[in-house]
Amino acid sequence: MKQKTDVPQGTLALMVLKTLDVLGSLHGYGIARRIEQISGDLLAVNQGTLYPVLLKLEQEGVIASEWGASENNRRARFYRLTKEGRKQLQVETQDWEQTAAIIGRFFEAKAEDLS
Amino acid sequence: MTSLRRFLARLGNFVARRGQDERLSEEIQEHIALQTAENLRTGLSPVEARRQAMLKFGGVEAMKQDYRAEGGLLFVENFLQDLRFAIRSLRRTPGLTAFVVITLALGIGMTSATFSMVDGLIFRPYPVPHPGNVVTLVSTTHDSPFDHFSFREYLDIRDKTNSYDGVIARAEMEAVGFSTEPAATPRIKGGMMVSGNYFHVLGVEPRLGRGFREDEDQVPGRNAVVVLGPDFWRHEFASDPSVVGRTIRLNGAEFTVIGVAPDSFPGMLTFGIPDFYVPLAMARVFTTNLQKNFFEDRDDRELDVKARLKSGTTLEQARNELAVLAQNLEREHPKANRGRGATVYTLLQTRTIEDDNWKFGVIFVILALAVLLVACTNVAGLLLSRARHRTREIAVRLALGAGRFRLIRLLLTESLILASLGGAAGIAIGYGVVEWFHSKESIVFMTELPAAVPFRMDTRILLASLALSLLSAVLCGLAPALQSTRVDLVSGLKSAEADLPGRKRLWGRNVLVVAQVATSLMLLTASFLMARSFQHSLLDGTGFTKDHLLMVKFDPRLVQYNAAQTQQFYKQLAERVREAPGVQSEALTQNIPMGQDEFYGLAFVPDGFEMPKDRENFNSTMDTVDEGYFVTLGIPILRGRGFLASDTANAPRVAVVNERFAKHYWPGGDAVGKYIRLDSRTGTPVEIVGVAQTIKYQSTMEKSIDFVYMPLAQHPIARMVLMLRSSGDPLQLVQPVKDVVRTLDPNLPMLQTRSYEDLYLNAAVKGPGIAIQLVGTMGLVGLLMAIAGLYGLVAYNVSRRTREIGIRIALGAGQSDVLRLVMGKGLVLVGMGTAIGLAMGFALEQLMNSMLFNAGGVDIVAYIIVVPSLFLVTMLAAYVPARRASRIAPTQALRYE
Numbered sequence A: 001m002k003q004k005t006d007v008p009q010g011t012l013a014l015m016v017l018k019t020l021d022v023l024g025s026l027h028g029y030g031i032a033r034r035i036e037q038i039s040g041d042l043l044a045v046n047q048g049t050l051y052p053v054l055l056k057l058e059q060e061g062v063i064a065s066e067w068g069a070s071e072n073n074r075r076a077r078f079y080r081l082t083k084e085g086r087k088q089l090q091v092e093t094q095d096w097e098q099t100a101a102i103i104g105r106f107f108e109a110k111a112e113d114l115s
Numbered sequence B: 001m002t003s004l005r006r007f008l009a010r011l012g013n014f015v016a017r018r019g020q021d022e023r024l025s026e027e028i029q030e031h032i033a034l035q036t037a038e039n040l041r042t043g044l045s046p047v048e049a050r051r052q053a054m055l056k057f058g059g060v061e062a063m064k065q066d067y068r069a070e071g072g073l074l075f076v077e078n079f080l081q082d083l084r085f086a087i088r089s090l091r092r093t094p095g096l097t098a099f100v101v102i103t104l105a106l107g108i109g110m111t112s113a114t115f116s117m118v119d120g121l122i123f124r125p126y127p128v129p130h131p132g133n134v135v136t137l138v139s140t141t142h143d144s145p146f147d148h149f150s151f152r153e154y155l156d157i158r159d160k161t162n163s164y165d166g167v168i169a170r171a172e173m174e175a176v177g178f179s180t181e182p183a184a185t186p187r188i189k190g191g192m193m194v195s196g197n198y199f200h201v202l203g204v205e206p207r208l209g210r211g212f213r214e215d216e217d218q219v220p221g222r223n224a225v226v227v228l229g230p231d232f233w234r235h236e237f238a239s240d241p242s243v244v245g246r247t248i249r250l251n252g253a254e255f256t257v258i259g260v261a262p263d264s265f266p267g268m269l270t271f272g273i274p275d276f277y278v279p280l281a282m283a284r285v286f287t288t289n290l291q292k293n294f295f296e297d298r299d300d301r302e303l304d305v306k307a308r309l310k311s312g313t314t315l316e317q318a319r320n321e322l323a324v325l326a327q328n329l330e331r332e333h334p335k336a337n338r339g340r341g342a343t344v345y346t347l348l349q350t351r352t353i354e355d356d357n358w359k360f361g362v363i364f365v366i367l368a369l370a371v372l373l374v375a376c377t378n379v380a381g382l383l384l385s386r387a388r389h390r391t392r393e394i395a396v397r398l399a400l401g402a403g404r405f406r407l408i409r410l411l412l413t414e415s416l417i418l419a420s421l422g423g424a425a426g427i428a429i430g431y432g433v434v435e436w437f438h439s440k441e442s443i444v445f446m447t448e449l450p451a452a453v454p455f456r457m458d459t460r461i462l463l464a465s466l467a468l469s470l471l472s473a474v475l476c477g478l479a480p481a482l483q484s485t486r487v488d489l490v491s492g493l494k495s496a497e498a499d500l501p502g503r504k505r506l507w508g509r510n511v512l513v514v515a516q517v518a519t520s521l522m523l524l525t526a527s528f529l530m531a532r533s534f535q536h537s538l539l540d541g542t543g544f545t546k547d548h549l550l551m552v553k554f555d556p557r558l559v560q561y562n563a564a565q566t567q568q569f570y571k572q573l574a575e576r577v578r579e580a581p582g583v584q585s586e587a588l589t590q591n592i593p594m595g596q597d598e599f600y601g602l603a604f605v606p607d608g609f610e611m612p613k614d615r616e617n618f619n620s621t622m623d624t625v626d627e628g629y630f631v632t633l634g635i636p637i638l639r640g641r642g643f644l645a646s647d648t649a650n651a652p653r654v655a656v657v658n659e660r661f662a663k664h665y666w667p668g669g670d671a672v673g674k675y676i677r678l679d680s681r682t683g684t685p686v687e688i689v690g691v692a693q694t695i696k697y698q699s700t701m702e703k704s705i706d707f708v709y710m711p712l713a714q715h716p717i718a719r720m721v722l723m724l725r726s727s728g729d730p731l732q733l734v735q736p737v738k739d740v741v742r743t744l745d746p747n748l749p750m751l752q753t754r755s756y757e758d759l760y761l762n763a764a765v766k767g768p769g770i771a772i773q774l775v776g777t778m779g780l781v782g783l784l785m786a787i788a789g790l791y792g793l794v795a796y797n798v799s800r801r802t803r804e805i806g807i808r809i810a811l812g813a814g815q816s817d818v819l820r821l822v823m824g825k826g827l828v829l830v831g832m833g834t835a836i837g838l839a840m841g842f843a844l845e846q847l848m849n850s851m852l853f854n855a856g857g858v859d860i861v862a863y864i865i866v867v868p869s870l871f872l873v874t875m876l877a878a879y880v881p882a883r884r885a886s887r888i889a890p891t892q893a894l895r896y897e
Helices: A009-023 A028-043 A047-060 A083-108 B002-015 B017-041 B046-057 B060-071 B074-092 B094-123 B151-160 B198-202 B230-237 B280-286 B315-332 B347-354 B357-389 B391-399 B404-439 B459-484 B489-494 B504-540 B563-579 B659-665 B730-744 B756-800 B802-810 B815-851 B860-886 B890-895
Strands: A063-069 A075-081 B134-140 B164-171 B174-179 B187-194 B225-228 B247-250 B253-260 B276-279 B301-309 B341-345 B549-554 B583-589 B600-606 B618-625 B637-640 B654-658 B675-678 B685-692 B707-711 B720-726 B751-755
Touching: A009 A028, A009 A047, A009 A063, A009 A075, A009 A083, A028 A047, A028 A075, A028 B017, A047 A063, A047 B017, A047 B046, A047 B060, A075 A083, A075 B017, B017 B046, B017 B060, B074 B094, B074 B404, B094 B347, B094 B357, B094 B404, B094 B459, B094 B756, B134 B315, B134 B347, B151 B164, B151 B301, B151 B315, B164 B198, B164 B280, B187 B280, B198 B301, B225 B230, B253 B280, B276 B280, B301 B315, B315 B341, B341 B347, B357 B404, B357 B459, B357 B504, B357 B756, B391 B404, B404 B459, B504 B756, B504 B815, B504 B860, B549 B563, B549 B730, B549 B756, B563 B583, B563 B720, B563 B730, B600 B707, B654 B659, B659 B685, B659 B707, B685 B707, B720 B730, B730 B751, B751 B756, B756 B815, B756 B860, B802 B815, B802 B860, B802 B890, B815 B860
Parallel strands: B187 B276, B225 B253, B618 B707, B654 B685
Antiparallel strands: A063 A075, B134 B301, B134 B341, B164 B187, B164 B301, B174 B187, B174 B247, B225 B276, B247 B253, B549 B720, B549 B751, B583 B618, B583 B720, B600 B618, B600 B675, B637 B685, B654 B707, B675 B685
């Protein structure tokens, strides 16, 4: 059975960081929606898996959270990137791009390139 | 860094768990509400909108689990959960829980108390910095692996060895007359002579003033300085810090206080606690042996020598060096050192070789561990039967997917709680026992010198007890946990009392019962044997009369008498008290029999005796007595005569020996008229004029020993005990004696004035009685446990087989058949346990005989009494539930599920 939501944790965490970097302070649902919009159906089900990741990130100190009012004027937990988070996002973005580039080159490589 | 921060955050979450759970719930609700609102906008019905939202969110519980795993300390949380559950389930069976806790408490308590004994006797390090490299140097002979050194020998060792960072010496603690004012009557305190480098080498920093300087120990009699012990300073000087520089009087001589030892240093003795320390150079003020010159005589061996091993020097090197030195000494001083070696002992060797007290401790530890083992097996058995009642619960848990490991952990948590409670109560019991020992201090120590039972519950013992509790938790918890989680799920779920056919399951429990019966039988025989052989020795008597005797100890050195004055004093004292009203007869003796002070040794050569090549002389125990001694103590003179007033210092030297001595050296002939020579074959000849009956000299259970009596007039001793035979209450003689002493010297203190019988009872009866009580208590506790264990096993068996028994009865089995069926097994177990216990008891008896005393061969009577009574009691434990089984109504039993 293919589990669409079995996103590697690191990937999901990176998505969360990027989302918060772009959109600023957001609550859990907002983050889930944004990731859903961008990644298609990657997070279409099991949105709940987001919350353990948020907790982990918060404990690492890369994001911070506080209570605020949601769109329908109820209490919601808003997450935002910390200074440290921004730094980490930068590092990880670079890492990711580097990795992606390397993997990409490997996929593009043809037999004759390697000879 | 991040992982540390995460851990800290988790720790925080763990504490604020509740708040975090609420936060998550709220977030989930909000999330779903927002999603529902979104779905509504797309045109779904409210119900469907919410359903879709929840679907999209995914499994809430699984997510919560993840969240918690992320947010908290899973291990600790599981443990706490187990703990709560275990406490709940233990509270459901309060009776069983209490029984288990008490059982374990008894076992752990006894063990920790006996641990504290053995620790105090042999293991506890010296109370000095780096105690590990402090070694003891001993002189060795053919007769003794532990002899002291003389002052001269000490100087040789100190100056001619290279293995040590300092060699120190001390004399035994001595009774010293102490006063602060010249006019005051001196009181007896415990003083110790030590070498000038004593505190320095041990690394003991005085809390006030200073320790001795080495130059204060160089010229005999020059530096009258004293360092006070911390307790003495507190009690006698009310912790006065200005005590340094003050003058006090010791044995009548003035000494200047130069320091106070710290609280951390109660001295190097196992039992004694010196009140003060003086330099060896002041020996003339304190010396006990008037016959020898402390500073010159190489055979005046009074010093315990210790040293700090240099780092990098091995014990072996030090031993070799000392052995060579001993050889040189033997060559240079053939008279004093013939056949004498020397060696180096570690702390443990020192404590185990010097005296035998520790053996009692070790025996008690073995016994206590046996009790603990019984307790653990018992608890394991109870838990096992409890686990069986929970078969269904466990089957359900396993069926629902609980891991076996997780369940075992849960069950182990239960036994951990039980063991912790038991351990806590056990430590309390241990404290109680140690306190009890301290309350018996006055019985154990009858000297006037300061002493304390070295048993205490310190950190080491507490840690050991804690480890024991943990160990017993595993011991009594693991087997039941392993077995009960191995249930067959299908049958386990079907019936509450699932039971697999086959003997394997009960095998463990049977072993437990057999072990219990065996160990308690062993304990009971041991205590019974001890009590019996002790009783025997008491009945045998001591060989002398103990009643109607008053004893008073004198030490004229306390008022600075010289040797002649001392002699004169005792002569006059004896003459005058003999005339006093109510006095039937009078005796003077250096040591009372069965007292605390050790008898002197006597080195001698029987005249005309062919000595073995490597021996200079033989050794015997001796006492110095006056002419009234044998009459007053009622010791029969078997041949020859006792001492007479005519055996004066100028008369030819005479001695009386005991029967054993006479038979030992003159097996065929009569000892009377023979001569012994003191110290060597060329020494002073002493004629044996009488043979006295052999009595008990030191303890009720001693094997008979060689003994020589010397007359006081020819062998002057400073410290003597006056013994008076009275017609009525011996204490009525106290006043007449006081009057006599006052006419002789009003300043002379009367020490240890008491009825001899009273002292004898304490020393010879109550003291050993304590040991017997202890072993007996252990045996009884063990027996109680065995009974409980056996009862539990049979009762459990009955309940397990209720249905089967019902069928048997329905098919026509009679009450007696059922009884036989149920009891048969118990019988076999008790039989096996008895056999093993007998063998173990037999081995223990041999051990006790070789270690403690010689009670002769096997004590059949002990077994004849103990074995059947144990058998009877344990059978009774099996009978009660068996009888219940035989009365089961078949209708009820068949319906029983």
